[in-house]
Amino acid sequence: MTHSLESVADCExxxxxxxxxxxxxGGDPVEGxxxxxxxxxxxxxxxxxxxxxxxxxxxxxxxxxxxxxAPRSDGQADALAAVRLDADDDLGDDTICExxxxxxxxxxxxxxxxxxxxxxxxxxxxxxxxxxxxxIPIVDGDYSGRAIPEEMQSTPFVHGISSDPFAAxxxxxxxxxxKQAANPYMLERIARHIAMASFDGAAIASTPLSGRxxxxxxxxxxxxxxxxxxxxxxxxxxxxxxPVAAALEVVGGWRLFDGVVVDKTWEDSxxxxxxxxxxxxxxTSAGRSLRTWFKNETHVTWLDGQPWVCSPDLxxxxxxxxxxxxTNTDIEIGDEVVAVGMAGLDAFRGPDxxxxxxxxxxxxxxxxxxxxERLMQ
Numbered sequence: 001m002t003h004s005l006e007s008v009a010d011c012e013x014x015x016x017x018x019x020x021x022x023x024x025x026g027g028d029p030v031e032g033x034x035x036x037x038x039x040x041x042x043x044x045x046x047x048x049x050x051x052x053x054x055x056x057x058x059x060x061x062x063x064x065x066x067x068x069x070a071p072r073s074d075g076q077a078d079a080l081a082a083v084r085l086d087a088d089d090d091l092g093d094d095t096i097c098e099x100x101x102x103x104x105x106x107x108x109x110x111x112x113x114x115x116x117x118x119x120x121x122x123x124x125x126x127x128x129x130x131x132x133x134x135x136i137p138i139v140d141g142d143y144s145g146r147a148i149p150e151e152m153q154s155t156p157f158v159h160g161i162s163s164d165p166f167a168a169x170x171x172x173x174x175x176x177x178x179k180q181a182a183n184p185y186m187l188e189r190i191a192r193h194i195a196m197a198s199f200d201g202a203a204i205a206s207t208p209l210s211g212r213x214x215x216x217x218x219x220x221x222x223x224x225x226x227x228x229x230x231x232x233x234x235x236x237x238x239x240x241x242x243p244v245a246a247a248l249e250v251v252g253g254w255r256l257f258d259g260v261v262v263d264k265t266w267e268d269s270x271x272x273x274x275x276x277x278x279x280x281x282x283x284t285s286a287g288r289s290l291r292t293w294f295k296n297e298t299h300v301t302w303l304d305g306q307p308w309v310c311s312p313d314l315x316x317x318x319x320x321x322x323x324x325x326x327t328n329t330d331i332e333i334g335d336e337v338v339a340v341g342m343a344g345l346d347a348f349r350g351p352d353x354x355x356x357x358x359x360x361x362x363x364x365x366x367x368x369x370x371x372x373e374r375l376m377q
Contacts, residue, residue, distance in 0.1 A: 003140060003224050004047035005128075011036040011046075013230030018121045019325030020229050020247055020340075021222070023316050025069055025297035026120010026147030028329070035122070035129045044132040048140040048223045054113050056212035061103055062143055062156070062163065063096050063127045064117035066191055067200035069296050069329045070268035076199060090171045096130035098175070099205035102167035106177050107208055114138040115207070115214060117154065119222055120147040121327070126203075128223070141218040143207070145345050146314050149272055149296040151188040152357025153312070155217040156207050158347050163187055166206030170198035192271040200271065219345065225251070233323040243323035244338050253342035254376050256309065257290045258283040258320065261335045266328070272296050273328060277317075279337060290339060292317070294328045299363050301339075310365075312344030312358040313372040341372050 005011050014036070015029050039046055054060070080087050091098060104111045114134075116127040119142055131138035143154045151157055164187055168176045176194055181187035195202045209217075229247050236246035244255060259279040266275025272295050281288035290308075292315065293300040299311040309315050317326045317337040326335065348358040349371065360367040 003227065004045060005036060005040070005227075008037055008040070010227070011040070013234055014227045015121050015125065015230065016233055016324055017226030017229035018119050018124045019327070020233075020251075020316055020318065020323065021119040021145075021226060021314070022121060022147040022325055022327070023297040023314050024147075024294050024326065024328040024331075025149065026118060026124070026327070027065060027069070027122025027126070028327070029121035032122035032125035036125045039129045039132055044129070046128055046132050048128065049137045051139050051141060051215050051218055051220050054137065054139055054211045054214070056210060058112040058211040059107070059109050060113040060115055060139070060209050060211060060214045061100060061111045061205045062115045062117050062207035063100060063130060063203065063205050064123050065096075065126060066202050066204050067195040067198075068268050068271050068273050069327065070200070070266065070273035071329060072200075073268070080199065085172055091169070091173060094133070095169050095171055095203040096126055096205070097133050098173070099167045099169040099203040100130065100134060102169060102175055102177060103165070103205040103208065106165060106167065111205075111208070112136055113211065113214070115218065116142040116223070118142055118144040118147045119226060123147065124223065124226065139214070139218065140223045141220040142222045143217065143219065145219040145222060147297045150357070151184050151191075152362070153348070155219060155345070155347060156209075157184050157357060158350075158353050159217045161207070161209070161213070161217065163207040165208070166191065166204055168194045168202045168204050170202045172198075174198060196271045237322060244318060244320060244340065247323045248340060251342050253314075253340050254372065255338060256315065256341045257281065257288070257303070257339040258285045259290060259337060259339075261331060261333050261337060264331065264333055275328070277328075277331065279339070282336070295363060296328065298328065300360050300365055300367065307360075307367045309341050309372050309375060310360040310367060310369055311363070312348035312354070314342040314344060316340050341376075343372055
């Protein structure tokens with residue numbers, strides 16, 4: 001079965017679902033919308049395919065954008081001038097396409113299918129548009145089931161699959177091929193430094209797998225899930241029903257906390273936006289407090305000062321009136337929010353995965369991981 005985005009409304013619904021699953025990261029919805037609508041204006045067909053329609057021998061590649069989600073600094077124009085780059089130069093959608101072409105040329109084989117690395121408001125639309133522009137399919141699924149900051153929160157890593165070689169291309173066309181990395185941690189470090197050198201933005205094509213291998217580690221159906229979430233939210237809003245409840249019915253999640261953001265602290269560090277939000281309870285959460293910690297995406301929370309829902313489970317802050325997810329870039333003091341929670345993938349909950357990439361200990365917190373469904377009992 002194929003699924004397609006045929007209108008601007010479809011694109012808006014898709015982005016809304018990506019924001020809901022994006023846990024505060026996954027890229028800028030404005031950029032995602034721009035890419036999708038430009039593709040429609042160009043007459044492209046935006047569709048994805050069920051995994052069983054991808055041949056076992058087809059070469060696939062994972063594609064994504066890498067970089068901090070922090071707002072651009074005032075000094076970036078001077079830094080660009082120092083290396084003789086023009087801020088207006090931009091390959092746009094072709095950045096991902098060029099990365100795919102470069103990886104294909106390096107491998108000496110045509111790449112016949114793309115896989116989104118994660119779910120996010122630009123990091124999922126980007127691959128969908130790139131596949132359409134390249135004239136190859138993109139599979140209905142991703143390698144994370146949410147938005148993630150690093151290689152170590154992906155299913156290929158958990159299954160012991162190396163993502164090298166990879167190609168990186170930035171918006172000016174600067175191109176790097178990394179033939180081999182010592183291990184996934186070094187691969188992440190190298191890719192992150194390329195993004196930092198490129199003013200916190202590069203497109204990556206990596207993880208060349210056969211269709212058979214791809215299906216083994218794919219989180220299936222997630223692109224269709226995002227579209228379903230967005231449609232449910234819009235339908236509930238138009239019918240004057242609770243859009244948060246409608247979205248949670250689709251994903252089987254929990255309404256965790258209602259409140260208003262009263263403090264936000266962050267820094268742009270090592271190619272990531274890292275910080276905390278303080279949320280004061282309202283409504284059924286009145287008199288309580290929620291604190292979140294993010295590394296691009298939200299990964300650790302505390303309820304009334306006590307450790308609460310943590311990665312690999314998902315926590316997204318959404319607008320109570322629309323269920324539209326906030327990114328940690330855009331959320332501001334005074335914003336009213338509902339914290340929603342969803343169970344992470346079983347593959348990310350094993351003891352090795354928790355320590356080596358997905359749990360609070362990996363992110364530097366001496367906290368136990370307790371599955372969200374146990375916390376909700």
